[in-house]
Amino acid sequence: MSEASRIALGMMRIENLSAGEIRELYTGARDAGVTLFDHADIYGGGEHGCERRFSEALQLGATEREQIVLQTKCGIRPGGKGFDFSADYIVRRAEESLEALGTDYLDVLMLHRPDTLVEPEEVASAFSQLESAGKVRAFGVSNHTAQQIELLKTAVTQPLAVNQVQFGLGHAALVAQGIAANMEGVKQSAMRDGGLIEYARINGITLEAWSPFQRGFFSGSIFEQGGLRELQTVIARMAAERETTPTAIATAWITRHPARMRVVLGTTKASRVAEAVEGAGMVLSRAEWYELFAAAGYEVP
Ligand SMILES: NC(=O)c1ccc[n+]([C@@H]2O[C@H](COP(=O)([O-])OP(=O)(O)OC[C@H]3O[C@@H](n4cnc5c(N)ncnc54)[C@H](OP(=O)(O)O)[C@@H]3O)[C@@H](O)[C@H]2O)c1
Numbered sequence: 001m002s003e004a005s006r007i008a009l010g011m012m013r014i015e016n017l018s019a020g021e022i023r024e025l026y027t028g029a030r031d032a033g034v035t036l037f038d039h040a041d042i043y044g045g046g047e048h049g050c051e052r053r054f055s056e057a058l059q060l061g062a063t064e065r066e067q068i069v070l071q072t073k074c075g076i077r078p079g080g081k082g083f084d085f086s087a088d089y090i091v092r093r094a095e096e097s098l099e100a101l102g103t104d105y106l107d108v109l110m111l112h113r114p115d116t117l118v119e120p121e122e123v124a125s126a127f128s129q130l131e132s133a134g135k136v137r138a139f140g141v142s143n144h145t146a147q148q149i150e151l152l153k154t155a156v157t158q159p160l161a162v163n164q165v166q167f168g169l170g171h172a173a174l175v176a177q178g179i180a181a182n183m184e185g186v187k188q189s190a191m192r193d194g195g196l197i198e199y200a201r202i203n204g205i206t207l208e209a210w211s212p213f214q215r216g217f218f219s220g221s222i223f224e225q226g227g228l229r230e231l232q233t234v235i236a237r238m239a240a241e242r243e244t245t246p247t248a249i250a251t252a253w254i255t256r257h258p259a260r261m262r263v264v265l266g267t268t269k270a271s272r273v274a275e276a277v278e279g280a281g282m283v284l285s286r287a288e289w290y291e292l293f294a295a296a297g298y299e300v301p
Contacts, residue, residue: 002107004069006255006280008036008208008264009273014053015044017268022057028270030068032277038164038208038264039072039101040112041093046078048100055102071108072097073142073164075115083115090126098135110140110164114148120155127158140164142210146199163200164208164264169231169253169296170215170222174207180299188299201259208262209254213247222250222296234295238288244279247272251279253292 009029014022026037037054044050051072060068074093077084084090094109109130111123130136140162141149149160167174174197180189200207213221215228222228223235223246235246242249254263265276284292294300 019057051100073112085115124155167209168212247275248279
């Protein structure tokens with residue numbers, strides 16, 4: 001398998017792009033060094049829409065296919081019908097993704113959001129079927145807590161090497177609790193995820209930050225949303241000091257964390273991919289990192 005780049009390109013927003021625009025975005029990302037492309041069965045109308053747009057627009061040859069890391073997700077039932085980690089469902093959705101993506105293997109298959117009705121043996125059965133048929137090379141999860149991963153591990157034998165989680169200056173809960181630990185009366189000090197970031201570091205799980213520039217749950221980008229004036233001012237000042245872009249600074253804030261997270265971009269513009277790649281190559285000082293965190297409205301005791 002090719003090595004996954006630190007910056008990944010998410011494909012959730014490509015459904016309404018023309019084939020030419022998808023090619024331009026892909027080529028720009030590849031030129032900037034991106035190898036990791038992130039899909040889900042539900043992106044684009046619920047039925048593999050973005051996967052199909054990707055393969056039809058790009059028509060990847062065998063050599064190019066081998067040079068990228070293609071990952072997709074399953075387990076959310078389209079149309080708000082909950083979650084399904086049954087073996088049959090996982091296998092069927094993965095096989096549909098293979099067909100939509102026009103490839104005979106997935107580099108990584110992830111379980112998209114926890115299914116509280118999960119039977120770990122069912123997941124284990126699905127993963128083993130897909131792995132032994134050569135259809136999936138590695139497995140991961142998304143939006144899972146440490147305990148949910150531990151539960152899967154009671155039956156799943158393949159490493160769960162990746163956990164894709166929402167993280168960025170617009171929603172930094174993963175680090176916010178630890179910073180305000182044990183502070184009475186501070187909202188931020190409430191434990192929300194069972195120490196997910198520390199669990200990932202202890203267990204060698206790579207975190208992938210999705211929606212790195214969104215505030216809250218798709219409330220708009222941190223660069224344009226009202227109410228974030230202080231953050232925008234600090235980002236702009238640091239960008240000027242370092243002769244770079246706001247996108248680079250907001251990316252560098254994520255990659256500076258020693259958990260060595262990947263960043264899953266959602267931009268549809270190749271120029272912004274290049275800006276993020278530049279940011280991933282920068283190392284913010286501790287002072288800069290905490291200043292950005294505080295400017296985003298979090299408590300630094
Ligand atoms: N695992 C999960 O549960 C999960 C959930 C959601 C998403 N994801 C993955 O994460 C990827 C990224 O999600 P996302 O699209 O929400 O991420 P994002 O990169 O935070 O947001 C992308 C959006 O922000 C805009 N944007 C980016 N930079 C900007 C700037 N400097 N100024 C103004 N607007 C800017 C983009 O517009 P332009 O296109 O104009 O740049 C685009 O509309 C998805 O494609 C998907 O692969 C995973």
